[in-house]
Amino acid sequence: MADHSPEENRLALKVVFYGPALSGKTTNLMQLHSLLNPQRKGELMVLETRDDRTLFFDMLPIGLKGDSGLDLRLKLYTVPGQVQHDSTRKAVLSRADAVVFVADSQAGQQDNNATAFGNLEENLDKVGLDIDSLPMAVQFNKRDLPGVVGDAELQQRWAGTPWAPLQMASALHGKGVIDTFRVLLDRLYTEVDREFALHTDHGIDRDTFIRQLSAASEENRA
Amino acid sequence: MRNFEDDPTLEDLLTSDQLKRLNRMLSALCREPVEISGNRDSGAVALEFNLETVGWLSGGSSGQERLAAADLVSFLMMFIAKYRLAANLHHDTTEASYAELQKQNEALKASEARYRALSSQLQDKVDEQVAVIKQAQMDLYESARLRSVGQLAAGVAHEINNPIGFMSSNLKVAGEYVSDLRQMVPDTDQNRELLDDFADLIGESSDGASRIASIVSDLKTFSSIDQADYTLCDVNELLSSAVHLLQTEYGQDLDILEKPGELPKISGHPSRLSQTFYNLLDNAAQALRAGEQGTQGGRILAKTSVDSDGVRVVIQDNGCGIAEDIREQVFDAFFTSRPVGAGTGLGLTVARDTVRAHRGTIQIDSREGKGTRVTLSLPVR
Ligand SMILES: Nc1nc2c(ncn2[C@@H]2O[C@H](COP(=O)(O)OP(=O)(O)OP(=O)(O)O)[C@@H](O)[C@H]2O)c(=O)[nH]1
Ligand SMILES: [Mg+2]
Numbered sequence: 001m002a003d004h005s006p007e008e009n010r011l012a013l014k015v016v017f018y019g020p021a022l023s024g025k026t027t028n029l030m031q032l033h034s035l036l037n038p039q040r041k042g043e044l045m046v047l048e049t050r051d052d053r054t055l056f057f058d059m060l061p062i063g064l065k066g067d068s069g070l071d072l073r074l075k076l077y078t079v080p081g082q083v084q085h086d087s088t089r090k091a092v093l094s095r096a097d098a099v100v101f102v103a104d105s106q107a108g109q110q111d112n113n114a115t116a117f118g119n120l121e122e123n124l125d126k127v128g129l130d131i132d133s134l135p136m137a138v139q140f141n142k143r144d145l146p147g148v149v150g151d152a153e154l155q156q157r158w159a160g161t162p163w164a165p166l167q168m169a170s171a172l173h174g175k176g177v178i179d180t181f182r183v184l185l186d187r188l189y190t191e192v193d194r195e196f197a198l199h200t201d202h203g204i205d206r207d208t209f210i211r212q213l214s215a216a217s218e219e220n221r222a
Numbered sequence: 223m224r225n226f227e228d229d230p231t232l233e234d235l236l237t238s239d240q241l242k243r244l245n246r247m248l249s250a251l252c253r254e255p256v257e258i259s260g261n262r263d264s265g266a267v268a269l270e271f272n273l274e275t276v277g278w279l280s281g282g283s284s285g286q287e288r289l290a291a292a293d294l295v296s297f298l299m300m301f302i303a304k305y306r307l308a309a310n311l312h313h314d315t316t317e318a319s320y321a322e323l324q325k326q327n328e329a330l331k332a333s334e335a336r337y338r339a340l341s342s343q344l345q346d347k348v349d350e351q352v353a354v355i356k357q358a359q360m361d362l363y364e365s366a367r368l369r370s371v372g373q374l375a376a377g378v379a380h381e382i383n384n385p386i387g388f389m390s391s392n393l394k395v396a397g398e399y400v401s402d403l404r405q406m407v408p409d410t411d412q413n414r415e416l417l418d419d420f421a422d423l424i425g426e427s428s429d430g431a432s433r434i435a436s437i438v439s440d441l442k443t444f445s446s447i448d449q450a451d452y453t454l455c456d457v458n459e460l461l462s463s464a465v466h467l468l469q470t471e472y473g474q475d476l477d478i479l480e481k482p483g484e485l486p487k488i489s490g491h492p493s494r495l496s497q498t499f500y501n502l503l504d505n506a507a508q509a510l511r512a513g514e515q516g517t518q519g520g521r522i523l524a525k526t527s528v529d530s531d532g533v534r535v536v537i538q539d540n541g542c543g544i545a546e547d548i549r550e551q552v553f554d555a556f557f558t559s560r561p562v563g564a565g566t567g568l569g570l571t572v573a574r575d576t577v578r579a580h581r582g583t584i585q586i587d588s589r590e591g592k593g594t595r596v597t598l599s600l601p602v603r
Contacts, residue, residue, distance in 0.1 A: 014227070042272040043300055047308050056308050059227075061272045073273060075227065087315040095227075 002097050004196060011196060012073040015184065016093055019102035020109065020116035021053065021081035024141040027171040028102055029058050029078050032181060035174055037217040039064040054080040057092045064212040067203030074213060081116065089119070094127040098135040098188040100180060101163075102171075105140045105148035135187035138163040139180040144170040178214055185210045227307070232260055232269075232277040235302045244298075248291050253283035256291050267292040271299045361575060379441040386434050393428040400424060440466045455490040457533050457600070458482040458526055464499040465524055472507055481525040485533050488602050490580055498573045499524075502537045502596050505570070509541025509594055532582070532601035540593040544586070573598075 003012040017025040026046070033044040042061035049055060057080065063073040077096075079089040093099075101120065103113040124131050140154055151168055158164045167183055169176025189198070189209045198204040236244065241258060249255035258269065258279050266278035267288040279295065282288040400421045407413045440463035465478050503522065510520030523538040573596075577584045582600040 040273050045272075045300070045304055045307070047304055056311055059307070063273050077227075087319050088311065091311055091315045091318060 002192065002195065003095075008071070009069055010071040010073070011192075012075065013097040013188065013192065014095055015074060015076045015098045015100065015188070016096040017076065017078040017100045017102055018089070018093070018116070018120050019081055020104060020112035021083070023081060023102045023104040023109070023113075023116075024169075024171040025078040025081060025102045026052075026054055026058050028100070028139070028141070028169075028177050028180070029060055029076055031171055031174045031177040032076065033060050035178055035216055036062065036181075036213075037215050038062040038213045039215075053082060054078055055085070056080065056088060062213060064204075064209075066198070068201060070198075070202040070204070072202075072204070086119070086123070090123045090126060093120075093123050093129075096127075096129065096134070097192070098184055099124075099137075100184050101136060101138045102169075103138065103140050105142045105154075105168075106145055107147055107149050110149065132162065135184065135191050136163055137167060137180050137184040137187065139167040139169050139176065141169045141171050141176075143168050143176070144173060178216055182210055182214050185213055227310075229272065229274045230276065230303055230306055232258070235271075235276065235299060235306060244295070248294070249281075252281075252287050252291060254281055254287070256281035256288065258295065269295050269299070271296055271303060361572070375441045379438040382434065382438050386431055386438065390428065390431045390435065393424055393431060397421065397424045397428065436466070437470055439463075440470075452489055452491055454487040455492045455495060456487055457485050457490075457495070457535060460492060460496045461499050461524055461526060461535065464496055464503055467500060468503045468507060476507055476510075476522070477520065478503070478522045478524060481523065483525070483527040485526055485528055486602050488533055488580075488600055490600065491576070494572075494576045494579070498576045498598075499535070499537070501570070501573050502598075505596075506537055506539035506541065506594070509539050509543070512542040528602075531599045533599070535598040535600070536595060537598075538593065538595040543590040543592050543594055544588040545590050 002014075004010070017028055019025050026049075030044065030046075033041075040063035042063075045059045047054075047056035047058065058078040060076045061073055062076070063071065065071060077092050079085075079092045099120065101117065103109075103116075121131050124134065138158065140149075142148065143151075154166055155164070158166050167176055167180040169180055171177050186206070189206045193199055193206070193209075196202070198209065199206075232241070245255075245257050248258075256279055258277050260277055262268075262278045263280040265285070265288075266280040267285075268275045269277045269279055269292055276299065279288055279292045282291060400417060403420075404417055407417070462480060462482070465480055469476055469478060503524065506522045510522065521540055523536065525536045525538070527534045527536075574584050577598055577600070580600050582598060585597045585599075586594065587597070588594040
């Protein structure tokens with residue numbers, strides 16, 4: 001649920017990185033933090049971790065200003081993937097405007113992916129959101145590892161879903177992270193523009209929205 | 223309610239004491255005192271945290287000093303905010319878990335209540351069934367008792383039949399012998415008196431024997447021991463033998479008016495029908511006894527007729543009637559309005575069950591002090 005306050009002309013959106021434990025959600029966020037150079041970028045807050053594993057969540061705020069002076073913020077969150085932190089996952093997921101599902105490409109992790117996806121569906125339901133109408137991008141991470149499930153096979157499996165085509169990534173090496181994020185921004189824009197008339201009321205068209213929020217550091221400098 | 227992720231304000235992050243202390247420490251580091259507040263003074267530098275301006279820093283000896291101090295504060299804010307976020311998240315999830323627990327508790331309570339209701343319903347159902355079984359057992363017991371009484375009666379009747387037969391014919395022959403004797407003995411006053419008395423004795427004995435014979439025949443009809451379960455029954459015959467048996471029991475001063483109509487035979491269970499008629503007649507006789515004038519002036523009407531519903535049997539008395547408040551209960555097994563010891567109260571229940579078994583109806587009209595009319599309707603089939 002977007003947090004819109006017309007008096008302050010502010011719109012805050014929430015994007016949640018979801019997925020099984022160790023699939024690379026935090027890595028995605030850390031990469032976005034270092035690779036992105038959006039109009040505005042806050043600090044990456046990595047809350048408690050133990051052995052590199054998220055206990056609470058990570059958060060990165062980014063933002064842009066529209067022609068109307070609209071102060072648009074995007075808060076990017078990761079959830080803890082470990083099964084036992086379900087109540088935290090649910091709390092972080094509540095009021096989400098969009099979800100990036102980070103799956104692990106390794107063949108042995110497919111069951112975990114499925115379980116986590118089921119858990120996402122269930123928790124969305126619990127916090128009053130609908131998986132079919134929520135903007136979402138699905139990323140298969142760790143493509144650099146040997147023994148991953150083939151690209152074509154994965155694409156074919158997901159072909160019939162609203163989330164095709166899948167995004168392939170190697171977050172550790174910064175590959176596919178921004179692409180995934182852009183796909184998400186594209187889907188998110190459709191929903192947000194419909195509700196808040198970003199284009200007509202605030203002069204933010206789809207291209208601006210995506211470009212400004214996902215500008216890569218080098219591109220920006222160039 | 224604020225969510226854990228809502229952007230924190232300056233007050234959320236620092237208490238006023240902490241803020242004062244921070245101001246003092248920063249001032250000690252700067253050449254001129256600095257101050258952090260929620261108001262924007264001219265020349266103040268924004269304290270940014272997560273793209274959010276949480277406060278303003280003013281004072282200091284130069285813009286550069288203000289910027290340096292603001293940087294330091296932002297850096298500190300980050301850790302304070304992290305703690306706050308984590309604490310808020312913890313609070314939120316605890317609260318959510320608690321709410322969920324409560325919801326589960328409610329659901330549990332609701333289902334427990336449902337089960338309790340179900341189990342009490344179950345108790346009712348069990349009680350109901352137990353009552354039905356008790357009733358069936360009683361009926362069974364009663365009908366078994368009736369059957370054995372009937373069998374006994376039929377056996378006795380059969381045994382009596384032969385001796386009473388030869389007694390009757392012997393008495394008849396004996397009567398003829400008395401006539402013969404009259405010719406033979408001398409005609410004296412003493413002899414004539416003796417022979418008249420002799421003839422009277424034989425005549426009375428003969429009457430007695432034929433009365434015994436008719437009781438035996440009624441008993442045989444009544445118990446119908448030699449009949450199959452369902453057979454073609456002559457309702458008038460059954461009713462009549464029940465009337466005779468009742469009169470035998472109560473003595474001849476019981477006034478029973480029989481008004482048999484022309485009836486087709488019906489398919490029925492003769493001994494149960496007899497028993498039913500007997501019970502109803504017995505009730506009527508008891509009602510007369512309990513009435514104002516006793517059996518004196520009391521009268522029972524036993525009438526049969528036929529209409530479109532089948533055979534109609536009316537047994538009516540002008541006895542004490544049934545009080546309004548107990549009329550509803552008259553069919554309850556064991557319900558009896560008679561004094562204790564006067565009957566089991568099963569009479570009407572047996573009557574109703576028998577009538578039901580014959581797919582007929584039973585109707586009771588009664589007025590207290592005036593009398594009772596029981597109407598049975600039995601389909602001819
Ligand atoms: N080889 C490889 N390793 C990766 C990749 N992405 C992440 N990893 C590694 O996987 C491990 C887990 O990464 P995280 O980003 O902490 O995973 P997470 O999804 O945040 O895990 P939780 O916080 O426990 O849910 C780390 O050791 C990463 O370095 C990748 O693309 N390739
Ligand atoms: Mg993590």
